[in-house]
Amino acid sequence: MNIAIQGILGSFHHIVAHQYFGEDVNLTECLSFDVMPQLMNSNKVDGAVMAIENTLAGSILSNYALIDEFDLRIHGEVHLPIHHNLMALEGQSLSDIKEVWSHPMAILQCRKYFRDYPNIKLVEESDTAEVAKQIQDKKLMGIAAIASNMAAEIYNLNIIESEIQTRKQNYTRFFILKKSNGNIHTTNEVNKASLRFVTHHHTGSLSEVLRIFASFNMNLSKIQSLPIIDNPWNYSFFADVVFDDYQQFQKAIIEVKNKVSDLKVIGEYKQSKRKHDS
Amino acid sequence: MNIAIQGILGSFHHIVAHQYFGEDVNLTECLSFDVMPQLMNSNKVDGAVMAIENTLAGSILSNYALIDEFDLRIHGEVHLPIHHNLMALEGQSLSDIKEVWSHPMAILQCRKYFRDYPNIKLVEESDTAEVAKQIQDKKLMGIAAIASNMAAEIYNLNIIESEIQTRKQNYTRFFILKKSNGNIHTTNEVNKASLRFVTHHHTGSLSEVLRIFASFNMNLSKIQSLPIIDNPWNYSFFADVVFDDYQQFQKAIIEVKNKVSDLKVIGEYKQSKRKHDS
Known part of the structure; x- marks a missing residue:
């Protein structure tokens, strides 16, 4: 297994790769996130570790854009306490x-x-x-x-x-990425999904989507609207949902598809536990 | 009128202050956002200009935190095209x-x-x-x-x-801030509000809040969940809503208050038009 990480050995991405794949994994060091999709799409690596949000800085929108543009899939997530x-x-x-x-x-x-x-x-x-x-x-x-x-x-x-970060409880969430045709988990391990969708123009369209999630017992664990400049009345959203029953999740997705102008399931994976600092 | 800006004369905050208050305004130069609440609360300035989000970098969560902690109020917004x-x-x-x-x-x-x-x-x-x-x-x-x-x-x-920014359509949204007891616009000018609320634990609680907004003809122009570390099943949201009728907005707020554990109207103001680059 060969995994791309941002940075070199000793980086936080290295720590995450070891946590997720074990210490025997081969690592490909990258000095920017931008090269990761190319490495994956040319099969030079089997996957990548990519930081996606931090408790202090918020979401890294440019990484969301990379995932979207190159049609990558989320295979898992890791919440790492960051000690600077x-x-x-x-x-x-x-x-x-x-x-x-x-x-x-x-x-x-x-x-x-x-x-x-x-x-x-x-x-x-x-x-x-x-x-x-x-x-x-x-x-x-x-x-x-x-x-x-x-x-x-x-x-x-x-x-x-040690511990010079502003917030002592400083977490970064990382995605484990694979190509869109990469293997995914078995469905009984899956209890979380990341979605991207665009709602229709009318008032209340997001509320309708969220009502569907709720009616299928899915919990929203993140939502973020994206600033769209050219068409300020069309909204694009990244959302994460957590669920117990994969069949229910699939049914919800079919219903949501009828309510939005565009829906992509960016990943189905196992929710990571946030460990408190030891 | 004395307004705090981030940076010195020639900064983007200076440009925004001139656009909003005219060229006769007195400016107090600040070398960090953190000093702005103190300047406002000690009446050394009448208000402040504060960048809050950018099309490339996303929201500046630390500025949302400052606004919340020092109980500041949003008096207006400006979308400025940023030319680097x-x-x-x-x-x-x-x-x-x-x-x-x-x-x-x-x-x-x-x-x-x-x-x-x-x-x-x-x-x-x-x-x-x-x-x-x-x-x-x-x-x-x-x-x-x-x-x-x-x-x-x-x-x-x-x-x-010139124009060395990555995205040619690069906008930053700025808040015009006042102290919580500062004067606000007359209600007939107000068609947008920024809210912070915390939803209850049960599935679908955000959907219920958004349904209320929709039923009062309010459009959601931004929503962002905040990462809460210590209590991962309690969510905090920043949302912006746009409306035509201030009375309807007030009625909606009363209904939403019954559905959430905490609601604060951070500002009621006039929506700014996003001008395209000339």
Whole structure:
């Protein structure tokens, strides 16, 4: 099994890939999400791990757009508690640090911490772990990374301060993606689905769709309208539903199809438990 | 009238403040959104302009959280087409540029452009216009800003490349905020409202709320569920509704209050037209 991850070994995507597929999985390191669909569609990888939303930053709409555009399928989800740590070469302390390099999302999640250190310059890089590796490879002084414990271990850096994220309960939700013709779970494992649909113009059309979900005992666990510029009265939605009975889910989908102008089931999968931080 | 804006003169918030309040308004420059509620609550300003969502990046959940925590009220909205331009000192060309400094959101919106220039380092700063000012004040060579046309004019920089945002139709929606006891519009101007509510535990509770909106001829123009970590079966929503008849809106609110465990009307205001780029 070969799985594409965003970032290099030690990234949060690496941690998720191990949790989901076990430690024997082969990983293909990607320095942007954009290359993942190509890798999947050319069969260079069997799947991918892709961050989709975070408790602080919200949904990554551009990743929803990639999934939609390349017609990828969600095979599973993982909620990972994100622990950000400030790390540098052995012997460096906070007062030595002039610049912190990290992924934009990691910087965003630690912004409050750095307010107390206005002299530290925050620089965007494409991956949290990649910076940790660079600091070690090039023996960079005065530079720190924001990355996982795993990255500190792999690249042998010293953690100057741990848990620097703004919200201590900081979760990121990741999708496990496959090509649309990839294998899916057996139906008795499936209790969650991600949908994309476009409602008709009339008032109350979303309410009708949600009423159908409710009548089939499906719980809505996420809904998000997408900003559509060119046609402000047509709405597009991403929704997640949770259910106990797969047959009921299938019946609901048939009814919803009659109520919307477009419906795509992006994935049927097993809901992940959100583990609290240990 | 004194209005707080994120960033300094030449920022997109400055452009919005002029559009909404006219060019005679006094502006208080803020280098973060967090200081705005304090300025408002201590009556140092009469209101604030705050970016709330973008067509590419989605909602700024942390600003929704600020509005909620400090009990601010939305007085209006503006949809601004965002044109990002790469600018530097006169005489500098693209090949001279080693680093680009800008606001994280601006960098995010121009990420695709910079993929063709992997040697240019992207550095986060707190404001787009502030960088333009610094480049001029300190005569910085090799550094470019991503900022508005207005910033290029005010700080006398040369635009190396215009319209570098990934999506040409790139809009940001801004809220005009006032304190909760601030004056509001007359009701005959009001045709839109922003709400926050928490639904009860049972299946279909959101559908019931939306059905009420529909039965009073209110159109949903945005809905977003918020990730709640500690209680995954309680949902919190931010929703915007559009209506023609203010009396109907008031009746709907009374009915919705009986269906949810918490409801707050964050603002009643006039819907802004999204102008297409000229």
